[in-house]
Amino acid sequence: MGAEDASAVRRRPGRRPGSADTRGQILTAARQIFAEKGFDRATVRGIARTAGVDPALVHHYFTSKAGMFVAVMDLPLNPEEVVPVLIGGPREEVGERIVRFVLTLTADAEARQPLLAMIRTAMTNDQVAAMVREFLTEELLDRAARGLGVPRIRMEAAFSQMFGLLVMRHVLRLDPLASAGVEELVALFAPTIQRYLDED
Amino acid sequence: MGAEDASAVRRRPGRRPGSADTRGQILTAARQIFAEKGFDRATVRGIARTAGVDPALVHHYFTSKAGMFVAVMDLPLNPEEVVPVLIGGPREEVGERIVRFVLTLTADAEARQPLLAMIRTAMTNDQVAAMVREFLTEELLDRAARGLGVPRIRMEAAFSQMFGLLVMRHVLRLDPLASAGVEELVALFAPTIQRYLDED
Numbered sequence: 001m002g003a004e005d006a007s008a009v010r011r012r013p014g015r016r017p018g019s020a021d022t023r024g025q026i027l028t029a030a031r032q033i034f035a036e037k038g039f040d041r042a043t044v045r046g047i048a049r050t051a052g053v054d055p056a057l058v059h060h061y062f063t064s065k066a067g068m069f070v071a072v073m074d075l076p077l078n079p080e081e082v083v084p085v086l087i088g089g090p091r092e093e094v095g096e097r098i099v100r101f102v103l104t105l106t107a108d109a110e111a112r113q114p115l116l117a118m119i120r121t122a123m124t125n126d127q128v129a130a131m132v133r134e135f136l137t138e139e140l141l142d143r144a145a146r147g148l149g150v151p152r153i154r155m156e157a158a159f160s161q162m163f164g165l166l167v168m169r170h171v172l173r174l175d176p177l178a179s180a181g182v183e184e185l186v187a188l189f190a191p192t193i194q195r196y197l198d199e200d
Numbered sequence: 201m202g203a204e205d206a207s208a209v210r211r212r213p214g215r216r217p218g219s220a221d222t223r224g225q226i227l228t229a230a231r232q233i234f235a236e237k238g239f240d241r242a243t244v245r246g247i248a249r250t251a252g253v254d255p256a257l258v259h260h261y262f263t264s265k266a267g268m269f270v271a272v273m274d275l276p277l278n279p280e281e282v283v284p285v286l287i288g289g290p291r292e293e294v295g296e297r298i299v300r301f302v303l304t305l306t307a308d309a310e311a312r313q314p315l316l317a318m319i320r321t322a323m324t325n326d327q328v329a330a331m332v333r334e335f336l337t338e339e340l341l342d343r344a345a346r347g348l349g350v351p352r353i354r355m356e357a358a359f360s361q362m363f364g365l366l367v368m369r370h371v372l373r374l375d376p377l378a379s380a381g382v383e384e385l386v387a388l389f390a391p392t393i394q395r396y397l398d399e400d
Contacts, residue, residue, distance in 0.1 A: 120324050123371055133372050141374070156368060156377040157388055164364025168356060171323055172333050174341070177356040188357055192392045 023061050025051045030068040035127065039069060039134035066139045073118050076111035079140040087147040094148065095158075095194025096186055102162050103182045112170060119167070150197055158196040165189060223261050225251045230268040235327065239269060239334035266339045273318050276311035279340040287347040294348065295358075295394025296386055302362050303382045312370060319367070350397055358396040365389060 029051035033042045044065055048055040062068040070078045086097055106112045122132040136159070145155040165185070168174045177185075229251035233242045244265055248255040262268040263280075270278045286297050306312045322332040336359070345355040365385070368374045377385075 123320050123323055123367070129372055133374060136372075137374065153376045153380060153384075153388070156374045157365075159374070160364035160368040160377065161361050161392070162364070163367065164360035164362070165357075167323070167363065167367075168360040172329055172336075174333060174337065174356045174359070176353045177360065180353060184353075188353070188396075191395065192361070195391065196388075 022051075022053055022057060026053060026058055026061055026068070027071060030062075031072050034069065034072060034131055038127075038131050039065075040138065044068075066135070069135050069139075074114040075118070076105060076108075076114065079143060083140065083143045083147060087144055091148075091199075092194070094197050095192070096190040098158070098162070098193050099186050099190045100182065102166070103185055106166055106170065107182070115166075116170060119163075119171075148197055149199065154196045158193045161189065161192050161196075222251075222253060222257060226253060226258055226261055226268070227271060230262075231272050234269065234272060234331055238327075238331050239265070240338065244268075266335070269335050269339075274314040275318070276305060276308075276314065279343060283340065283343050283347060287344055291348075291399075292394070294397050295392070296390040298358070298362070298393050299386050299390045300382065302366070303385055306366055306370065307382070315366075316370060319363075319371075348397055349399065354396045358393045361389065361392050361396075 026047065030042075030047045033047050033050055037046075042065060044058050045055050047065075047068065048058045051058070058068070062071055064080065066078060066080050069075075082101075086101060087094060089097060106115065118128075118132060122129040141152055141155045141159060145152040148155075165177070169178050180188075226247065230242075230247045233247045233250055237246075242265060244258050245255050247265075247268065248258045251258070258268070262271055266278060266280050269275075282301075286301060287294060289297060306315065318328075318332060322329040341352055341355045341359060345352045348355075365377070369378050
């Protein structure tokens with residue numbers, strides 16, 4: 001972009017000064033702070049300070065630290081919103097709900113690609129792995145294990161099966177797993193998830 | 201290494217001419233042919249031709265195409281040898297045998313590292329993914345599914361669970377899954393594998 005174009009953008013009529021950039025500034029700061037400190041030790045206050053904005057603005061744009069992580073990673077969902085839906089409803093169908101939800105979500109390439117990108121990066125970069133581990137533990141696994149009243153190792157077992165299924169279906173592309181329909185896979189995998197998440 | 205050292209190596213007394221290099225030449229050729237053609241379309245004959253040796257020598261050093269792949273990838277085991285042991289024995293304990301074997305094998309960092317390296321490369325490189333998929337399908341999944349008389353999708357389901365467990369335990373390192381003892385994990389995961397591999 002030439003100097004004149006940049007200047008034109010800055011002078012765009014009717015634009016509230018700095019507003020579009022504020023979200024971007026916060027995201028840039030969040031990316032930096034998550035990379036430096038990981039997810040656990042990052043704070044909304046610290047990210048706001050790095051971005052040079054008021055913490056209230058961070059809450060305005062992203063609601064929470066998890067919301068910022070979701071935006072930084074371009075994830076198709078926020079566990080804060082999805083977990084209550086998945087663990088609500090009849091307890092004896094929680095396995096089926098989870099398998100059907102994950103398979104339906106990831107059938108869409110636009111939702112799947114950022115998830116696979118995060119998985120690939122976490123598997124080859126220890127710093128990203130630590131950040132993803134902290135995010136998953138706090139926002140997904142702890143939240144769901146508490147909500148269902150199961151030990152966290154059982155929630156991790158369920159997660160490990162869904163993770164393995166997604167990698168076999170969409171990365172390694174093992175057939176017939178890769179080309180099977182959602183309902184066939186629900187029948188095959190839901191009892192596994194249900195058993196892990198059943199009360200003792 | 202200086203010219204004199206190299207020359208000393210070449211003149212090492214008592215060494216059968218070319219013998220140590222032959223194995224290395226075959227491995228180099230195998231690496232090249234697997235990369236170019238994948239596992240399925242590679243042949244012992246083609247690799248021997250590229251290495252400039254007789255196919256009988258390839259069989260002498262590596263037994264089979266699978267043996268060459270295992271050597272190229274530095275894998276800690278050959279499915280040709282392990283599958284019969286795992287699917288033999290009481291059918292109602294096959295899940296337990298598989299989970300205990302995989303966890304015990306991968307508890308050893310020297311056995312685990314090449315497996316994890318292969319997984320990481322396959323997840324970020326489509327050509328390697330195809331090669332690994334072909335090797336796994338032919339040498340591990342087909343062989344085990346045939347041996348047990350189960351549909352291959354059920355063997356892939358079992359594989360997806362063991363894969364997910366290994367990644368969570370040794371790459372993402374989710375606790376308590378990462379620090380749990382082998383027997384606790386056998387109790388948690390063996391029923392899953394057993395159900396996938398039970399006859400209908």
